[in-house]
Amino acid sequence: MNQDAPVVVIGAGLAGTEAAWQIASAGVSVRLVEMRPIRRSPAHHSSEFAELVCSNSFGALSSDRAAGLLQEELRRLGSLVIRTADAHAVPAGGALAVDRGRYSAALTAALEQHPLVTVERREHTALPGPGEIAVLATGPLTSEPLAEQLRAFTGRADCHFFDAASPIVEGESIDLNVAFRASRYDKGDADYINCPMNKEQFLAFREALLAAEQAALKDFEKENATFFEGCLPIEELARRGEDTMRYGPLKPIGLWDPRWGDVNDRDVRRAKRAYAVVQLRQEDKDGRLWNLVGFQTNLKWGEQKRVLRMIPGLENAEFVRFGVMHRNTFLEAPQLLDATLQFRQRPTLLAAGQITGTEGYAAAVAGGWLAGTNAARLARGEEPLALPPTTMIGALTHFISSAPSGKFQPMPPNFGLLPDLPERIRDKRRRYGAYRDRALADLLLATEKRSPTHVACTG
Secondary structure, X not given: OOOOOXXXXXXXXXXXHHHHHHHHHOOOOEEEEEOOOOOOXXXXXXXXXXXXXXXXXXXXXXXXXXXXXXXXXXXXXXXXXXXXXXXXXXXXXXXXXXXXXXXXXXXXXXXXXXXXXXXXXXXXXXXXXXXOOEEEOOHHHOOHHHHHHHHHHHOOOOXXXXXXXXXXXXXXXXXXXXXXXXXXXXXXXXXXXXXXXXXXXXXXXXXXXXXXXEOOOOOOOHHHOOEOHHHOOHHHXXXXXXXXXXXOOXXXXXXXXXXXXXXXXXXXHHHXXXXXXXXXXXXXXXXXXXXXXXXXXXXXXXXXXHHHOOOOOOOOOOEEEXXXXXXXXXXXXXXXXXXXOEEOOEEEEEEOOHHHOEOOHHHHHHHHHHHHHHHHHHHXXXXXXXXXXXXXXXXXXXXXXXXXXXXXXXXXXXXXXXXXXXXXXXXXXXXHHHHHHHHHHHHHHHHHHXXXXXXXXXX
């Protein structure tokens, strides 16, 4: 193995962008290979790095929430992606959401301008050889030539599920005489636009969803498709029962338009409250673009326009992007990867991001941070780093490396992955706060103890 050769990072999504930055920050040169725009993917719309394709939100911001704890761990570990997300945040109540365009452009510029990063715009069709240190960060949309090589290397057929992106509308086309601004339970600023439905409107909308024509799936026959439960198409939710959407993205609880009257008046509340509410989240800093929260869909575009304009307040909505569906590929990680994200049969090859079986933007960044950190450590002749399972990053990587095989499915960050606390705490908020405090303390201890060359964990 030539330790003077650049580390190769394949894929400039969230994980690849973070991995390349961590490698270069350690003083190790890196070749970052990205196939766009030479070859497009079914979900991406630009050639910028770390493009967000399903939502513009990294999830809850508070560190006593699973996604928020993961973000905080990454901040303390010097994550470029999270730092850039913070710099380009847009109002989203208690979530970290970003202006997609400015955020991706900033990350692209940071890597293209780094003296130790060489960006190659081409499709990487072969796995790196045993003599190379490399990070595979091709995401859930790995191109078929490389996916075929990966199948041959692992001896396993790839796993897959279908994921989908939500439509985006122009803010000026939303009727605010019907819709209203609010955050659920008045937590934070009124960062969401809410479109209320009465029961009759909701049932008619659901029937239209059920009857609408879907786009054909290109990758393989529709009956073989498996949906990821955390990102179901809205029409799939509608099929699962009359009230499924009302307990999911259309949940009306905690949302009130002051024009309806006094929310504290029980009679007014009973008479006026919405039966269901569609929420829209701001996409850009200027508030010109709005994403329909939880409305990822595979309906044909003409059907999307027709059905979604049945939502009160969106009767004249102008769509700047329709929802799309794409196949996501991920590894049978428990059979293949260690908690360091190294392939067991070739430790110089690491994997990061959604291809490893983690779900969510922050989880992809976390995988990129760990794989990039360990690729740099290998290049410098140091032992790779595994974070303790009491941290959210460590819990995710330990899970994907040791979960039961056979029914392995993508896993988002959640407190159920963490080891039990020494003492039982019944109050959920206090319990999650205790998980957070332990995680951040153990993160600091683990990174200091290992004395890594470029880990800067600040309290």
